[in-house]
Amino acid sequence: MLLLLTYVNETNLNKGFDSIYFLKRRKMARNKIQKKTAYHHGDLRGQLIKAARDLIEQHGPDGFSMSDACRLAGVSTAAPYRHFSSKQDLLTEVAMDGLRRLGAEMEKQASDYPRGTVPSIAAIGRAYVSFAIREPHTFRLMFSTEPHSGRIDEVKQVGMGSYGVLLREVALYLSEQDITEAVLRTAFPLWSQVHGLSFLSIDGKLEVTDFPVDVDEAILIATEKLLPPHPPGQKA
Amino acid sequence: MLLLLTYVNETNLNKGFDSIYFLKRRKMARNKIQKKTAYHHGDLRGQLIKAARDLIEQHGPDGFSMSDACRLAGVSTAAPYRHFSSKQDLLTEVAMDGLRRLGAEMEKQASDYPRGTVPSIAAIGRAYVSFAIREPHTFRLMFSTEPHSGRIDEVKQVGMGSYGVLLREVALYLSEQDITEAVLRTAFPLWSQVHGLSFLSIDGKLEVTDFPVDVDEAILIATEKLLPPHPPGQKA
């Protein structure tokens, strides 16, 4: 008890970090009531990822600084390194989180339509591009390789999980039982199309001419053209 | 003359920058012979762009530092700011240079085939993806908006110049005299396709499954599917 008081006083004298310490005291009190949800800070790891997500969407991955995230979370600049080995490591976490959310949204949007049809596949495309437009910086981060060096396999696996949503839908369209080569050959151009459309959208290339591109229409038309004509006598 | 010697000596004593000064002396001599191509350094501006290009391709736009470029060019870290208002400004220059080279290559590749045909349009796509694979970091830089804030219009214009290569080719295919709305509606999905393919390529997504994608084949097939069937009785 004596030690605690000494420490706090010393710190308050040294620098003007009172606010942080008051914050901390409040959180500690709350944690006691909430029956210890976490250690000192209360899920600093989670809050840092959240802070990073917010900051990245505001200023881009380049404009994002570890220091800013620390300020937002109310901790010292050294604290994050107990949870993430580096800034890149934190960014990788944000990227994988984004990939999972993207997969979930594609699945959800597809489920509004009869499975394995042009509309359900187009819905996946719209979910994809929507995500990119809603969170352009996170989207860019999700698909760039450089920042995730060392954990590429991990990211790739999460990404494949989301790609699987499209693959399954295409397999249904083709009436294939498995993810066969035919499914892959059909799905990839679709991915490529919406991926390109996403990047062109977030980089402001839809309005380079006098005829701005209607994203949803573009997705639907391209989907119809890129999918093989439906095998006769199958599906509705 | 006395002043020059004094300056050089002083500098050599102060820091170990002898090599730089020898370099400089050599260049000054050469410039004299070449009849003053430039001021002190000899086209520092051009060399910085070149250095930036090299460094960006080696370590990515993020890994690129102004200091590195200075070391490569053999000048102090303050020198670049006589030619570029900021690091971003230099990057913008590299991006526009890349856009121009891309346009030139697309034009060149297309010219190997009968104009306004599937092969010539596919050739443009191959040139596009080839560029991305050859200079992935520059390619990313060319199409990202953030770094070029303040000069977006300039970049957009250069980009449109290159896009025009595709537009003209599609116009020929459609037998349109101008860049009509039909041309734009046909060309955009093609752009989108190769743009997406480019990003997926440089981000290592061609090998996510057991059936790696053949880029050239993918371009050709998608081009055929996305182009409208050729109007009967026209072209060869």
Place this chain on the structure above:
DNA sequence: AACATATGTTAGCAACAGTAACATAGTTAG
């Protein structure tokens, strides 16, 4: 030769990523 301009230099700033040494809170073993 004198001046103006363009282009370089040194020195220094603030922001940042990351580390080392230390302090404190929670967990577990005795």
Place this chain on the structure above:
DNA sequence: CTAACTATGTTACTGTTGCTAACATATGTT
């Protein structure tokens, strides 16, 4: 209940970076 152990914070620091200010030098012009 305490002692050790571990997890999670802190301060203080280092080296790098982008950029600026003040100054020096080279070139071109009158």
